[in-house]
Amino acid sequence: MxxxxxxxxxxxxxxxxxxxxxxxxxxxxxxxxxxxxxxxxxxxxxxxxxxxxxxxxxxxxxxxxxxxxxxxxxxxxxxxxxxxxxxxxxxxxxxxxxxxxxxxxxxxxxxxxxxxxxxxxxxxxxxxxxxxxxxxxxxxxxxxxxxxxxxxxxxxxxxxxxxxxxxxxxxxxxxxxxxxxxxxxxxxxxxxxxxxxxxxxxxxxxxxxxxxxxxxxxxxxxxxxxxxxxxxxxxxxxxxxxxxxxxxxxxxxxxxxxxxxxxxxxxxxxxxxxxxxxxxxxxxxxxxxxxxxxxxxxxxxxxxxxSQRRAPKAASRQTEFDDPFGRALADPDGDPVFMLELAPAEGGLDEIFAIAEEVRDEDYIFTITDTPGGNRTPGPDTLAVEVARISGRQPIMNLSCKSDDRNALIRRALALYHQGLHHFFAISGDYTNGGRPVFDLDAVSLSLALDTLRRGLNFPDLMPRPGGALEHLQIGAAVSPFKYSEADTWGQYLKVWKKRKAGANYLITQLGYDVAKFQELKMWMTRAGIGDMPVFPMVYFLTPQFLKVLNKVHVAGAVIPDELKKKYQGKLGPKDELKALRGMNFSEVADFHRKQSVRRAALQCHILLDGLKFRGIDLAGITQLDDARAVRDELASLSGRNWLESWEEFRDADGDRPMDFAPIEDAFYLFEHADNGLLREDSPIVSGNRSGYEPIDPKLKKLHARYFEEGKGLNGILKWMVGGCEDGAKLRWATQLEQATKSSKLGCEMCGDCRIPDLAYMCPEPTSGCAKRLLNGPCAGAALDGGCEVIPERRCYWGRVIEATLADGQMDGLFALQPPKDPTLAHTSSWRNDVEGRCPETLDLGKPPAEALPPR
Structure with missing residues (x-):
C-alpha cells in the first residue's frame, strides 16, 4: 500500500x-x-x-x-x-x-x-x-x-x-x-x-x-x-x-x-x-x-x-437585560406601552443617565434617536448599552441610513445584539448637515437586512450566514400619516406595506396631531390585511418653547396645524380664558401653559388608546420625567370617560367651533369624513384630483419594450451592441450611446444598475431624482407643498413617480421591493448588466388586496 x-x-x-x-x-x-x-x-x-x-x-x-x-x-x-x-x-x-x-x-x-x-x-x-x-x-x-x-x-x-x-x-x-x-x-x-x-x-x-x-x-x-x-x-x-x-x-x-x-x-x-x-x-x-x-x-x-490546540474559555460578561417591550409585542391584548424618546445631545448625557436611573421601577421603554435633524450629536450605540445597564431593561435603538453603508449598519446591529440589545428602529434618517450623506440603504432595505439576520441569512444575497439566526431581534419602522396630497399619502402607505413584508414588527408614527390621519392609518392597515401590526403613535409634548424652536429650525416631516400653534401661544381659545391669560404674571402663564400641555397630551393619548385602539404611546419632547408622569396621571383621570368627549375637547378651538387640523386647503384624506370630524369607517378609498399629474412617458415605455423584452423587437440588436469583451470598441460605443441618451433625458449618473422601468421611467439618482437615493418610497421629510426635504424648490421625486403611476393606473408595480444597488456596477453599462443578468432582481412580496389599493 x-x-x-x-x-x-x-x-x-x-x-x-x-x-x-x-x-x-x-x-x-x-x-x-x-x-x-x-x-x-x-x-x-x-x-x-x-x-x-x-x-x-x-x-x-x-x-x-x-x-x-x-x-x-x-x-x-x-x-x-x-x-x-x-x-x-x-x-x-x-x-x-x-x-x-x-x-x-x-x-x-x-x-x-x-x-x-x-x-x-x-x-x-x-x-x-x-x-x-x-x-x-x-x-x-x-x-x-x-x-x-x-x-x-x-x-x-x-x-x-x-x-x-x-x-x-x-x-x-x-x-x-x-x-x-x-x-x-x-x-x-x-x-x-x-x-x-x-x-x-x-x-x-x-x-x-x-x-x-x-x-x-x-x-x-x-x-x-x-x-x-x-x-x-x-x-x-x-x-x-x-x-x-x-x-x-x-x-x-x-x-x-x-x-x-x-x-x-x-x-x-x-x-x-x-x-x-x-x-x-x-x-x-x-x-x-x-x-x-x-x-x-x-x-x-x-x-x-x-495534541490539538483549543481556544481558552471566554470571560463572562452581562449580555442579558430584561425585555418588557419584547413581551408587549408578543401580547397584543396587554397593557398599553409607554415609550420615552431620548435624544442624545452633547452635554446632555448625564440627564439621560439620570432619567434611566430614576425610572428603574417604572414601566417606560426608552427609544434612543440617531442624530435627528442630521446634526452631529453623540452616537447612540454606547449610550444604548449604558442606558440598558442603568435601567436594567432593553431600549429601542434607532439605526439611520444617513451616515453608514450596509456593512456598517449590519456591524452595528451585530455588535449591539451580542451585547444584549435586540430592538432596532430602522429609519432612512434626515439629510446630514456637513459631511457626505450615504443612504446606501433605505428604511425598507434596512428592515430587510435586519430581518435576514433574524432568519440566519446574509444580506443582500439571502444565503445562510455562518453566525446563524438572531432569533430575538425585533424591528421597528416609522410612518408619517400626516401627508395631505394623494401621491404623498400613498407614498407612506406604500412603504408601510413594504416595511411589513420586509420584516418590520411594529410602527412608530412621526410628529403630528391630526387625529383623522391617525385613524386613516389604522383603517388602511386593516383593509390591507396588516391590522395586527402594532402601531405606537407619537404624542409630542408640545410647549410654546418648542414652537419658538420651530420658527428657527426646520424639523423635516413635523406637521403642526396653525390653529393648534395659536392654542399653545395663547392666541386661540374661549374669550374668558384669553382675557384671564392676559392678566397673569410670568409664573402664572408658565403654569397655565404646562397644564395645557399636560392636558392636551393626555387627551390625545386617551383618544388614541381608548378610541382608536393603538398598542401604546411614544411620548416625545419630554425633558423632565415629571412631565411624563403628569401626562399619565392626567390620562388616568380620564378613565371611564367616553373617548369621543375627549375628542370634542381636544378639537375645540374657542368654545364655539372645532379646530381645523388640516394644515392646507383641499387636504387629501384617504376616506370620507363623518360629521364629527373623524373618518367614516364604511367609506371606500377615494381618489384625488389627478388632472395635473404627468403620466409615464409613453416614448420611454415603447423604447424599453422594443429593446429589453426578451426575444422581441430589437432585443437581439441590443445584445449584439453590448456583447463582446469588456474593453472592446463595440461596448465602449454602446456605453457612450447609453450615457448620452439617458443623461439628456433622465439625468443619468451611470450607476450601472438602472431601475427606471420599475420607477415610472424616472431616474432615482440625486441629479434629477431623490436626494437620498431612496428606492422603495419617499421619506417623511417632504414639505406640505410636495417640495423635497433637501431641495425644497424641486418636487419630491417619489411624489412625481406615484403621480405618474396613478395617472396610468399602474401603481401596483411599485409594491415590489427594490434591493439596494450593486456598487460594483457603478460607471458601467446598465444595458450590458441587464442583458447579462448582473443587476439585483426585485423581490415580489405581493400587494395589498384590491380594497386597499388606489381606485383607478
Whole structure:
C-alpha cells in the first residue's frame, strides 16, 4: 500500500443531503416559508447545485428522508422537496445526473420517474441504495435506467442492519458484495453501474479494528476478477465525526482508501478531491489504523485529539437585560406601552443617565434617536448599552441610513445584539448637515437586512450566514400619516406595506396631531390585511418653547396645524380664558401653559388608546420625567370617560367651533369624513384630483419594450451592441450611446444598475431624482407643498413617480421591493448588466388586496 492508484475518482456531491442542517433548513424554507424564506431557500439550493458542479461533481446526491417524520411536512412534503431539487439539478446542473438517496424504495422510484419521465433526463442517475436483503429496487431497471449503490452493512438473511462492530471478518464484505453484484447483473445492470458502499464508521470509535477490516474487504472486492468494472464508494462525513481538524482527516482518509481501491466518494466535492495535499502526520495515523500496526487505535486517536490546540474559555460578561417591550409585542391584548424618546445631545448625557436611573421601577421603554435633524450629536450605540445597564431593561435603538453603508449598519446591529440589545428602529434618517450623506440603504432595505439576520441569512444575497439566526431581534419602522396630497399619502402607505413584508414588527408614527390621519392609518392597515401590526403613535409634548424652536429650525416631516400653534401661544381659545391669560404674571402663564400641555397630551393619548385602539404611546419632547408622569396621571383621570368627549375637547378651538387640523386647503384624506370630524369607517378609498399629474412617458415605455423584452423587437440588436469583451470598441460605443441618451433625458449618473422601468421611467439618482437615493418610497421629510426635504424648490421625486403611476393606473408595480444597488456596477453599462443578468432582481412580496389599493 502507499502508491496512488490511477483509477479516476467519481465524486458524488453530498451537499444536497437534507441530514445536513443548513441544507435541511433551506429546503424547509422553500417548502413552508414566506416569500423571503422561499426565495432564500431557492437561492441556496441552486447555489449548492451550481457550486458542486463547478467543483467537478459527477453526481449530485439528494436525500430528503429527514422530512418523513417532520410535523407538517411528512412524505408528501418530502416528495415536493425532492422533485424541486431534481428540477434545479436539471435546470442548473449542466447535465450532471442526480443520485437519488433514500431508505424508502417508493421515494427512490418517485425520484427516478421524476428525473426520467417529467424532466426527460438523458444521463444515468444513481440510486442509493439497496442491501443484500432488500433488492426490490433493482427491478425498476426494467423500464428506468440507473446505476445502483449496494450497502454492505448487512448479512444475507439478517432482518436488521449489522452494526459497524458486528462484522468480524473482511470476507463478509466480499461475500455480500458478490451477492448484490450477481443480482444486479441478473437485473440488467452493467458492471460499471454497480457501486459498493462498505459504510465508513467514525475513527474515534474504532475500538475493535473495523476500519482495518473495512479496508481489507475493499481490497478483496477489488481483487475479485468477477466483479471487475464495478466501483467502491465511501461516504466520508462519518470518518472524522467527533475529532478536530475534520477536513484534514477526511482528505487523509480518502487518500488511504484510494490506495485500497476506492474510486468514488460521497463528499463535499469543493473540499475533497482525493489529490489534495494532506497532513503527513494524519496520513501516517490513518495508515497505522488501516494496517493494524497498532492494535490500540483509540489510544492513537486520543493522543491526536489532545495534541490539538483549543481556544481558552471566554470571560463572562452581562449580555442579558430584561425585555418588557419584547413581551408587549408578543401580547397584543396587554397593557398599553409607554415609550420615552431620548435624544442624545452633547452635554446632555448625564440627564439621560439620570432619567434611566430614576425610572428603574417604572414601566417606560426608552427609544434612543440617531442624530435627528442630521446634526452631529453623540452616537447612540454606547449610550444604548449604558442606558440598558442603568435601567436594567432593553431600549429601542434607532439605526439611520444617513451616515453608514450596509456593512456598517449590519456591524452595528451585530455588535449591539451580542451585547444584549435586540430592538432596532430602522429609519432612512434626515439629510446630514456637513459631511457626505450615504443612504446606501433605505428604511425598507434596512428592515430587510435586519430581518435576514433574524432568519440566519446574509444580506443582500439571502444565503445562510455562518453566525446563524438572531432569533430575538425585533424591528421597528416609522410612518408619517400626516401627508395631505394623494401621491404623498400613498407614498407612506406604500412603504408601510413594504416595511411589513420586509420584516418590520411594529410602527412608530412621526410628529403630528391630526387625529383623522391617525385613524386613516389604522383603517388602511386593516383593509390591507396588516391590522395586527402594532402601531405606537407619537404624542409630542408640545410647549410654546418648542414652537419658538420651530420658527428657527426646520424639523423635516413635523406637521403642526396653525390653529393648534395659536392654542399653545395663547392666541386661540374661549374669550374668558384669553382675557384671564392676559392678566397673569410670568409664573402664572408658565403654569397655565404646562397644564395645557399636560392636558392636551393626555387627551390625545386617551383618544388614541381608548378610541382608536393603538398598542401604546411614544411620548416625545419630554425633558423632565415629571412631565411624563403628569401626562399619565392626567390620562388616568380620564378613565371611564367616553373617548369621543375627549375628542370634542381636544378639537375645540374657542368654545364655539372645532379646530381645523388640516394644515392646507383641499387636504387629501384617504376616506370620507363623518360629521364629527373623524373618518367614516364604511367609506371606500377615494381618489384625488389627478388632472395635473404627468403620466409615464409613453416614448420611454415603447423604447424599453422594443429593446429589453426578451426575444422581441430589437432585443437581439441590443445584445449584439453590448456583447463582446469588456474593453472592446463595440461596448465602449454602446456605453457612450447609453450615457448620452439617458443623461439628456433622465439625468443619468451611470450607476450601472438602472431601475427606471420599475420607477415610472424616472431616474432615482440625486441629479434629477431623490436626494437620498431612496428606492422603495419617499421619506417623511417632504414639505406640505410636495417640495423635497433637501431641495425644497424641486418636487419630491417619489411624489412625481406615484403621480405618474396613478395617472396610468399602474401603481401596483411599485409594491415590489427594490434591493439596494450593486456598487460594483457603478460607471458601467446598465444595458450590458441587464442583458447579462448582473443587476439585483426585485423581490415580489405581493400587494395589498384590491380594497386597499388606489381606485383607478
Amino acid at each position: 502507499g502508491k496512488q492508484p490511477s483509477r479516476p475518482m467519481i465524486r458524488i456531491a453530498e451537499s444536497l443531503h437534507c441530514h445536513i442542517p443548513g441544507v435541511r433548513a433551506s429546503a424547509q424554507r422553500w417548502l413552508v416559508g414566506d416569500d423571503i424564506d422561499r426565495l432564500a431557500g431557492e437561492k441556496h439550493l441552486q447555489h449548492l447545485v451550481t457550486s458542486q458542479v463547478a467543483n467537478g461533481a459527477d453526481f449530485l446526491d439528494v436525500n430528503v428522508d429527514n422530512f418523513f417524520t417532520m410535523e407538517g411536512i411528512g412524505y408528501d412534503g418530502a416528495r415536493q422537496v425532492l422533485a424541486h431539487i431534481l428540477d434545479l439539478i436539471a435546470e442548473h446542473g449542466g447535465g450532471v445526473p442526480p443520485c437519488v438517496d433514500s431508505s424508502d424504495p417508493s421515494m427512490l422510484e418517485f425520484g427516478l420517474r421524476h428525473y426520467h419521465e417529467k424532466l426527460g433526463g438523458e444521463r444515468t442517475p444513481l440510486v442509493n441504495s439497496v442491501t443484500v436483503n432488500r433488492l426490490e429496487a433493482l427491478e425498476m431497471r426494467q423500464d428506468l435506467r440507473f446505476a445502483v449503490v449496494g450497502m454492505l452493512l448487512e448479512k444475507a438473511g439478517d432482518d436488521a442492519a449489522t452494526g459497524f462492530t458486528d462484522i468480524a471478518d473482511a470476507s463478509v464484505y466480499h461475500e455480500t458484495a458478490k451477492q448484490i453484484f450477481e443480482a444486479a447483473r441478473a437485473a440488467g445492470f452493467e458492471a460499471g453501474d454497480v457501486f459498493f458502499d462498505p459504510t465508513v464508521g467514525p475513527l474515534g470509535a474504532d475500538m475493535v479494528g473495523y476500519t482495518k477490516r473495512t479496508f481489507e474487504g475493499i481490497k478483496m472486492i477489488r481483487d475479485d476478477a468477477d466483479m471487475a468494472g464495478s466501483h467502491v464508494v465511501l461516504g466520508l462525513s462519518n470518518c472524522s465525526d467527533g475529532l478536530p481538524r475534520r477536513l484534514a482527516i477526511n482528505r487523509a482518509y480518502l487518500r488511504v482508501a484510494m490506495e485500497y481501491g476506492v474510486d468514488a466518494a460521497i463528499c463535499d466535492v469543493g473540499q475533497i478531491s482525493g489529490k489534495d495535499l494532506v497532513d503527513g502526520k494524519i496520513l501516517k495515523l490513518i495508515r497505522k489504523i488501516a494496517t493494524g500496526e497498532s492494535m490500540d487505535a483509540l489510544t492513537l486517536l486520543v493522543d491526536y485529539a489532545q
